[in-house]
Amino acid sequence: MLELLNPASGELIQRVETDTQASVAQKFSDAKSAQPAWAARPLTERTAALVKLRDLLSERSESLAATLSLEMGKPISQALGEVRATGDRIDFFVEHVAAALAAETLAESASMVERITREPLGVIANISAWNYPYFVGANVFVPALLTGNAVLYKPSEFATLTGLAIAELLWEAGVPREVFQPVVGAGEVGSLLLDEAVDAVFFTGSYATGKKIAEKVAPRLIHLQLELGGKDPVYVADDVDVVAAAQNLADGPFYNSGQSCCAVERLYVHEAVFDAFVEAFVARVKTFNIGDPRHAETYIGPLARKDQMSVLELQIADALQKGASLLCGGKTIGGKGNFFQPSVLVGVDHSMEIMREESFGPVIGIQCVEDDAEAVALMQDTPYGLTAGVYTKERARAERILESISVGTAYWNCCDRVSPRLPWSGRGHSGVGLTLSVEGIRAFTRPKAWHLRSS
């Protein structure tokens, strides 16, 4: 039994039955039997079901957002934004799936034809995170279903009700129950799912869990994709409009209460603008409304996981002990929920955990640098490689810096942004494989190479 607690109050929301080894095995067997018929349906039928999902998300966005906000503490305006923007991702996948699946003839002569066709992977284990359950879920299950796979979807234990709601919506939209099945529970249940003979694993979560999953499935040599955490840096150069950059960037570490895989986690600011930037940045952070995630004006809600509060306290204590200074925040907010003050530290360096390990909360360290070269060296000094950004007036300067940094996504004068048209991928400890873009549709297929000789 899983106890779902409201992170804003600590109160029990409800208890939910979890899956067992036997129920997971049954779900796998049902999915395996149902998948070929789903793949054999005309693409137009699979597409119609996903278009219907988009319409249902739009019609019910308010109640779905309320559920998301209740169980993981996302401020309601941000929860609504996520549910509604998931429709844009579905639209992208629906628009491009036919071209992504189309057979290609690469060479054709009188005696030999060379072609590629694409086949679904089969039954996919989709083990997901709680921080953007609609976005990270849909990045996987929408293209997976469109391309003819069956999906066993394990939502995070911190977004269970949302996971169950997604299943109901997909069934109502016309996806057969056996083709999309939720698997409910925490990490042990995720591990049970990996005991089944699934054809592929698509995981979104932390590096620590991703590594365990990679080790577990390695002997099976199946398709494995890992979308993991980050320690994403941004460099603010000496030519920026300081106030505009600070205002724009303040969202990066704090949106979704800092619980984004691509949250800005490290800031490097050129010494020529450091003091002015920090002053404008902190002034902006001090305007954030912290409180009840149900209120439309709330910008910072509770952390989804209580345990993360002590991770943040330890990172801050470590930084202060090594010489950093706190300009605002730094503590939990007393009371029942998992609230943590938005916190800004300066005087930080790479001996401190706060500049090295994912914080995943409303906390940011700002380090002063003397030039672009020092910024590049520090941005590179990480095992992660999800995103990096540069704020400068000069596009060429930004591109030069970003080309030298090993990340899947590069931002000029923006941050914490994802587009369905562009591939989303991490390097190093941020993962392997990709979602989104046309390549993120093909990721759910395997090519078959045809050598066809007429005589």
Ligand code: NAD
């Ligand atoms: P997590 O690793 O704790 O859990 C992720 C999922 O794995 C959950 O469903 C969990 O129940 C399951 N799990 C845990 N142990 C397992 C095991 N041994 N076997 C199988 N499944 C297991 O991560 P989280 O707290 O849910 O999410 C936060 C992390 O996810 C952060 O590091 C964040 O950066 C990352 N993230 C990355 C992306 C991306 O696109 N790169 C997107 C969202 C979140």
